[in-house]
Amino acid sequence: MDTAAEWLEWDERRAREWLAVPRDGDDKYSRGVLGVITGSHDYPGAAVLGVEAAMRAGVGMVRYTGPSAVRHLVMARRPEVVGVGGRVQAWLIGSGMTTARRTLILGGELDQAMAEGVPTVLDAGALDLVHEARGAVVLTPHYRELATLLMETARRAGHGAVKVSAEHGGPPHVDQIAAQPALWAGRAAQQLGATVLLKGAVTYIAHPDGARFTVSGAPSWLATAGTGDVLGGILGALLATRHRTIAQDPDAVAPIAATAALLHALAARRASQGGPITALDVAEAVPATVAALLSGK
Structure with a gap:
């Protein structure tokens, strides 16, 4: 399973179908509200960038309730960001955070968000919350974060219960994931019951049911x-702009x-033009990249 032949390269034609374009009767709520709990004292910029x-990616409103x-x-x-809680259609949690520095107050907010059952992106210091989430989850680790997550999952369950790493006698090391990212992204998705977006020069997106x-x-x-x-x-x-679609499927x-x-990669290409870029450059290139995707140019 998870051989190269079973992976589909995502392209602009397919991506275009998943971009939500506002209709005349839409407002900021119907376009989607994203809740964000990211950043920390050590890494505040992660929240600003996210x-x-x-x-810039087309959401109707962002509610930021982090530190x-x-x-x-x-x-x-x-x-224009709203700094108080309220109803959201999706969550982004964990960027710029570490599990070791989560406070009791923040932990309570995270537990409440996990219990809402809406689509959730778990990144960096919130990857371990995959076991607490009630809604559809997308994990966004790099190789080292995935190795750490699988190690922690193995520790909780006991090595004998870890199906994802049976061939290797334990959770994979970082070098194993780097050598076979497709294999481990697929296995992690199946074990964790979440969509895994494994970041790298090639990004692998694996759904637990086989996509x-x-x-x-x-x-x-x-x-x-x-x-x-x-x-x-x-x-x-x-995820927020497509919350109705996700509710049905x-x-x-x-x-x-x-x-x-793909939008991230295309925005980076547009911002770079062959030269160095910063993260903020990529974010600022997103609107023009969305427009180009929608127009097919």
Whole structure:
């Protein structure tokens, strides 16, 4: 299973079908509201970047309810962000956070978000919450984060119960995942019961029920700090704008995740033009990239 032949390269024609275009009667609520709990004292920029990308990817509203000190930075950059809780259609959680530094107050907010049952992106310091979430989940790890998550899952369950790593006698090491990312993305999705978006030069998107997509073609300049946070914002926005579709078909999270990864890669290419880029450059290129995708140009 999870051989190269079973993976479909996601392209612009397929992605176009998953972009939500506002109708005349839409308002900010019907277009989708994304809840965001990201950033920390150590990494406040992750929240700023994720929110920036989400706002530029077509969501109707962002509610940021992360750490209060970070909230001031987010709203200084994006004053249209709402800084109080309320109903959301999707969550983006964990970018710029670490599991070791989560406070009791923050932990309570995360538990409440996990219990809402809406589509959720779990990144970085919230990947371990996959076992708590009630709605459709997309995990966005890089190789090391996936190795850590599978190690922690194995520790909780006991090595004898870890189906994902039976051939290797234990959870995979980072070098094993790097050597066979398609294999481990697929196995992790099946074990964890969540869509896994494994980041890398080629991004692998695996759904637990079998959908397998790849996204490639991003410029190598994309390997720079903060671009993963931008991807999280794009993905959260697309989940929120497509919340009605997901409610009818939870499996839709996989093609939506692939669309987010492709939009991220195309925006990076547009921003780079062959030269260096920053994460904020990628976020700022998203609207023009969406327009180009929709027009087929």
